[in-house]
Amino acid sequence: MKWQNAxxxxxxxxKIERGLSENSINNYALDIKKLVSFLENNKITTSPIDVSTKTIQECIYETAKNVSARSQSRFISGLRSFFDYLVFEDYRESNPLELIESPKIGRKLPDTLSEAEIDQIISTIDLSKPEGERNRAMLETLYGCGLRVSELVNLKISDLFFEEGFIKVTGKGDKQRFVPIVDLTQKYINIYKNEVRTHLSIQNGHEDTLFLNRRGKQLTRAMVFTIIKQLTEKIGLKKSISPHTFRHSFATHLLQNNADLRSIQLMLGHESITTTEIYVHMDKTHLTETVEKFHPRKSR
Incomplete structure (x- = not known):
């Protein structure tokens, strides 16, 4: 069996069995390509079926010189998944990474923005330019609905169900969910859609795409990153901010205002509530207040 075929x-x-997104598949593939590159650079001739634990360990040690413990752990996890697949398909009898441990890493808590910081970023947008209305609508949607950046750029006009108070979001693995959308976010989307977007020369295939660039095509994820970076630089914000920061802030602020974890999980589209639980760790004061408010022995 050749590496390329495997x-x-x-x-x-x-894609088919696990229903992963294109981005996730590319990330997994990159891990295997790193291993193949290591083999080629060191003139090691071996197949996916025959490669040994010793060889993979050498590759991991080599890679670890230039990456963080978190990236190293991610690399090991990606390789382990690939060889689990080969075992599952009866190409191999065992996984060569069974005895290789990932480095211990702390749980990384995401940066969040305060409500005042979000207001400040959005108020910095230049609304005298046509793209200003679009950018305001985008950031209000990121924060107001807790979307991933890929979900934002893929949002369709046909996904907007404003009368019912929801939008339809297509998340990882093409899984769809309905997320509530507040009146303020609806208002800014409607301003952009009805007063700015209608004046664009929309390219074929993008007629239903909500957020467009000046050429009438779907915005890229990179462009959304750039827009947010420019706005945060303008106000001198020192935090590490990305589109995902608005999603984290959405979840954190809901939790701080006593939303239940299960509801947050559904709105974020997390498959497991364990993923959502990271927001509990971010706000210890919320845990204290919850016990003081709801525990039956609070006043004894």
């Missing part, structure tokens, strides 16, 4: 089969498995 990788191609693995990518099909991730």
């Amino acid at each position: 990788l191609k089969d693995y990518q099909l498995y991730l």
Whole structure:
């Protein structure tokens, strides 16, 4: 079995059997390509079926010189998943990473913005320019609905159900969910959609795409990153901010205002509530207040 063929089969498995997104599949594939590159650079001739634990360990040690413990752990996890697939398909009898441990890493808590900081960022947008209305609507949607940046740029006009108070979001693995949308966010989307977007020369295939660039095509994820970076630089914000920061802030602020974890999980589209629980760790004061308010022995 050649590496190229094994990788191609693995990518099909991730897409069809596990329903992963294109981005996730590319990330998994990159881990295998790093291993293949290591083998080629060191003139090691071996196949996915025969590669040994010792060889993979050498690759991990080599890679670890230039990356953080978190990236190293991610790399090991990606390789382990690939060889689990080969075992599952009976190409191998065992996974060569069974005895290789990932480095211990602390749980990374995401940066969040305060409500005042979000207001400050949005108020910095230049509304005298056509793209200003678009950018305001985008940031209000990121924060107001807790979307991933990929979900934002792929949002369709046909996904807007304003009368019912929801939008339809297509998340990881093409899984769809309905997320509530507040009146203020609806208002800014309608301003952009009805007063700015209608004047664009919309390209074929993008007629239903909500957020467009000046050429009438879907915005890229990179462009949304750039817009947010420029706005945060303008106000001199020192935090590490990305589109995902607005999503984290959405979840954190809901929790601080006593929303239940299960509801937050559904709105974020997390498959497991364990992923959502990271927001509990971010705000210890919320835990204290919850016990003081609801525990039956609080006043004894």
